[in-house]
Amino acid sequence: MAATARSSRGLPIAAYLALLVVLALTSAFVAVMAIVLWLPPRPPDVMRADMVSEHFKLGYDHMRIHGRLIEDAGMSWHVQADAPRQVHLPQMHPTQHMLAGRLDLQPDQVRIAAAQIQRNDVFVFRVRDAEEMARDARREVERLRREGRLEQRQVIVRPSGEDGEIETRVGHVIDEHGFEIRVPQPLPEPDAAPAPRRSGGVRVAAPAPPAPPTPPVARVPVFAPAPPGVILISGFEIGAQLPDGRWLVMRQGRNWAELSWIGRATLVIGGTLLVLSLLAMWFARRLTRPIRNFSEAVQAVGVDPQSEPVREEGPRELRGAARAVNTMQARLRALIADRTKTLAAVAHDMRTPLMRLRLTAENAASEQREKMAKEIEEVEALVASFIAFARDDPAEEARVRLDLSALLQSTADDHAEAGRNVSFAGEDRVVITGQSLGLKRLFSNLVDNALKYGASARIKLRREENAVIVDVEDDGPGIPADQRESVFEPFVRLNAEGTRGAGLGLAAARSIARAHGGDIVILDAEHGALLRVTLPG
Amino acid sequence: MPAGYTRPELPPPWGEACPSPDRRRIMALMADTPQPPRVLIVDDDGAIRDGLVDVFARAGFSASAAADVASMERHLASKGADLIVLDLMMPGEDGLSACKRLSGKGRPPIIMLSALGDDADRIVGLEIGADDYLAKPCNPRELVARARAVLRRARDAEGATAPGENIRFAGFRLDIPRRELVDPDDVVIPLSAGEFRLLRAFVERPQRVLSREQLLDYAFDNDSDVFDRAVDVQVSRLRKKLERPGSIEIIRTVRGEGYLFAVKPMV
Numbered sequence: 001m002a003a004t005a006r007s008s009r010g011l012p013i014a015a016y017l018a019l020l021v022v023l024a025l026t027s028a029f030v031a032v033m034a035i036v037l038w039l040p041p042r043p044p045d046v047m048r049a050d051m052v053s054e055h056f057k058l059g060y061d062h063m064r065i066h067g068r069l070i071e072d073a074g075m076s077w078h079v080q081a082d083a084p085r086q087v088h089l090p091q092m093h094p095t096q097h098m099l100a101g102r103l104d105l106q107p108d109q110v111r112i113a114a115a116q117i118q119r120n121d122v123f124v125f126r127v128r129d130a131e132e133m134a135r136d137a138r139r140e141v142e143r144l145r146r147e148g149r150l151e152q153r154q155v156i157v158r159p160s161g162e163d164g165e166i167e168t169r170v171g172h173v174i175d176e177h178g179f180e181i182r183v184p185q186p187l188p189e190p191d192a193a194p195a196p197r198r199s200g201g202v203r204v205a206a207p208a209p210p211a212p213p214t215p216p217v218a219r220v221p222v223f224a225p226a227p228p229g230v231i232l233i234s235g236f237e238i239g240a241q242l243p244d245g246r247w248l249v250m251r252q253g254r255n256w257a258e259l260s261w262i263g264r265a266t267l268v269i270g271g272t273l274l275v276l277s278l279l280a281m282w283f284a285r286r287l288t289r290p291i292r293n294f295s296e297a298v299q300a301v302g303v304d305p306q307s308e309p310v311r312e313e314g315p316r317e318l319r320g321a322a323r324a325v326n327t328m329q330a331r332l333r334a335l336i337a338d339r340t341k342t343l344a345a346v347a348h349d350m351r352t353p354l355m356r357l358r359l360t361a362e363n364a365a366s367e368q369r370e371k372m373a374k375e376i377e378e379v380e381a382l383v384a385s386f387i388a389f390a391r392d393d394p395a396e397e398a399r400v401r402l403d404l405s406a407l408l409q410s411t412a413d414d415h416a417e418a419g420r421n422v423s424f425a426g427e428d429r430v431v432i433t434g435q436s437l438g439l440k441r442l443f444s445n446l447v448d449n450a451l452k453y454g455a456s457a458r459i460k461l462r463r464e465e466n467a468v469i470v471d472v473e474d475d476g477p478g479i480p481a482d483q484r485e486s487v488f489e490p491f492v493r494l495n496a497e498g499t500r501g502a503g504l505g506l507a508a509a510r511s512i513a514r515a516h517g518g519d520i521v522i523l524d525a526e527h528g529a530l531l532r533v534t535l536p537g
Numbered sequence: 538m539p540a541g542y543t544r545p546e547l548p549p550p551w552g553e554a555c556p557s558p559d560r561r562r563i564m565a566l567m568a569d570t571p572q573p574p575r576v577l578i579v580d581d582d583g584a585i586r587d588g589l590v591d592v593f594a595r596a597g598f599s600a601s602a603a604a605d606v607a608s609m610e611r612h613l614a615s616k617g618a619d620l621i622v623l624d625l626m627m628p629g630e631d632g633l634s635a636c637k638r639l640s641g642k643g644r645p646p647i648i649m650l651s652a653l654g655d656d657a658d659r660i661v662g663l664e665i666g667a668d669d670y671l672a673k674p675c676n677p678r679e680l681v682a683r684a685r686a687v688l689r690r691a692r693d694a695e696g697a698t699a700p701g702e703n704i705r706f707a708g709f710r711l712d713i714p715r716r717e718l719v720d721p722d723d724v725v726i727p728l729s730a731g732e733f734r735l736l737r738a739f740v741e742r743p744q745r746v747l748s749r750e751q752l753l754d755y756a757f758d759n760d761s762d763v764f765d766r767a768v769d770v771q772v773s774r775l776r777k778k779l780e781r782p783g784s785i786e787i788i789r790t791v792r793g794e795g796y797l798f799a800v801k802p803m804v
Contacts, residue, residue, distance in 0.1 A: 354674040359588025402725035413729035
């Protein structure tokens with residue numbers, strides 16, 4: 001059970017995937033939280049109707065003075081001949097009237113349309129803390145004093161709701177901040193764009209946010225509802241007739257303030273995704289490395305059963321598979337050992353009597369001896385080809401770089417030395433990668449075959465683009481076209497009468513050639529047989 | 538044995554069965570060594586054992602036999618031997634492991650006689666340290682010839698190459714068990730049997746002028762239709778395989794005398 005305990009250390013693939021999902025969700029959550037916490041909320045699309053009217057007045061004045069549209073990133077302006085549509089919105093009437101008054105126009109010369117109108121109490125504004133407000137107030141007083149609009153007098157700054165909470169000796173009390181103004185004379189109109197005005201019962205607020213009823217002293221953000229009477233609109237269109245009778249129209253444009261916000265949000269999300277994808281890549285590699293190793297190891301086992309066993313690593317499923325492969329490899333090894341043992345036993349049992357016979361033949365009369373020796377040789381050749389074919393394992397021998405030209409030359413020379421007519425022609429030094437014993441056997445099988453059917457064999461070697469081509473020709477009767485495939489099958493002989501051998505030579509030769517990534521084919525020849533071996537160069 | 542078969546009379550040891558060149562060589566061998574060479578035949582098959590003892594005795598050896606590795610060792614310890622003909626597959630300890638165990642200490646040369654005849658088996662046998670390897674069934678006369686060649690090589694111990702080793706010279710490597718030449722670029726250059734024997738004869742006797750007769754003697758078995766001319770042909774083939782641009786001439790011709798292997802080989 002030790003093996004089971006060891007193998008269970010690996011996590012199942014599902015666990016890895018779950019971990020990845022958890023990681024992905026966690027980082028997505030972190031990203032969202034980062035956006036929520038780090039990035040301020042994007043500015044609202046809704047705008048205060050009073051502020052919008054003020055803005056329109058600016059553009060209108062610009063048009064009247066300069067005769068061209070104001071350049072404005074936030075709103076889209078144009079001039080049109082027809083009046084914009086008139087929408088009856090009772091809530092907007094005060095604004096409309098006020099705007100007409102500001103522009104010195106009749107109320108029907110001003111048109112306001114809005115897709116949405118919100119009541120002010122829906123929204124809560126964030127306001128600054130009281131100390132900040134007091135600082136602003138002091139700065140304002142300083143400015144007024146410098147401009148000589150403020151007498152050198154004591155000004156009390158204090159929140160309007162709670163007397164004495166914050167008191168400054170010099171101060172400018174701004175009422176929209178919730179402070180009282182105690183300035184002797186009213187501030188001049190043009191300077192006080194943010195100054196409060198009352199008209200038509202609607203209180204027009206300055207751009208500053210509305211104040212809380214009682215701002216606390218502490219430096220904490222304060223929230224307050226919108227000032228009373230403020231109307232919030234979105235998707236609006238404001239038009240006013242120009243002196244020449246055309247209409248100047250301002251439409252709410254794209255909220256460009258969003259852009260930077262979108263940019264930052266994209267950055268955060270993109271960054272998270274990048275980190276996440278890097279993480280996922282690393283994870284995938286980690287997860288697939290054992291799988292890759294496994295496939296390589298299995299391939300190695302497939303090629304060479306004597307290779308190292310597959311390492312049991314990685315996810316649990318893979319460990320299981322590796323164990324199965326190792327068991328299989330062990331069985332395979334045992335099988336091969338068995339086969340080797342069997343073949344050795346067969347070889348021993350068949351060749352020992354042959355050897356006895358051969359020794360007995362030595363005592364026979366000279367001519368009888370030769371005859372017997374010849375017969376024994378024939379039987380031995382059969383036995384040898386059976387055993388060679390049965391143990392045939394093209395993968396067993398290592399591949400080396402070898403000179404095919406020298407190999408063919410030496411094959412021819414060996415035959416020539418034994419008095420057979422075998423010749424070789426071809427260029428010198430043709431280096432290929434292959435098994436030296438395997439290739440020797442391949443070509444000696446072909447040459448033996450050629451000599452079996454004819455009296456001579458010619459080997460020709462030539463190199464082509466990506467291959468080397470070896471032709472083995474003989475001067476025998478040739479091979480009929482319809483048998484050119486079947487002769488490569490084991491135990492098939494061209495004509496059983498009068499030929500020797502088991503019919504295994506060509507089969508073995510072809511299997512060696514194919515194990516080298518090449519092949520053997522039989523081609524048409526003028527006389528005799530022409531076998532062409534192609535090997536990758 | 539089939540019925541009616543009568544064992545012919547054994548020819549005398551020096552009778553017509555021995556061709557005359559053979560006889561000359563044996564006489565020479567006998568002249569060198571006061572006693573006939575002692576060969577020990579180790580085989581589990583009785584008929585083969587007896588047959589081989591006959592063959593060797595007829596060829597002028599003093600032949601004895603052992604049925605397994607244990608009795609072989611007893612024989613070696615008591616009487617010694619100049620040559621062992623060792624069967625590979627035997628009950629008990631097999632020939633390979635016996636050969637492996639014996640090699641190293643000054644053991645007699647070993648010829649393996651095996652039922653496994655593949656090139657791969659032969660290479661394994663030679664790599665393990667056998668001096669020669671023959672597959673059953675073999676021509677008994679060839680076995681005797683090989684035995685003589687092995688003895689001759691053992692006697693010329695001076696530059697003799699141990700079986701199973703690689704010999705390096707001038708960037709080349711001669712792989713003796715595989716009978717292959719590996720060139721400086723690590724490309725295997727197969728040799729024919731004749732080329733291999735000739736090259737081995739050269740590397741075992743380097744920097745010495747060798748006459749054609751000597752080369753014939755060292756490199757070609759005595760079933761020789763081989764003439765001096767054949768030596769020249771083999772030498773020129775071998776030269777072509779050893780030829781590399783810019784390198785020195787490894788096999789030199791010494792006019793009127795023979796050939797010289799001009800570089801010093803290293804094991």
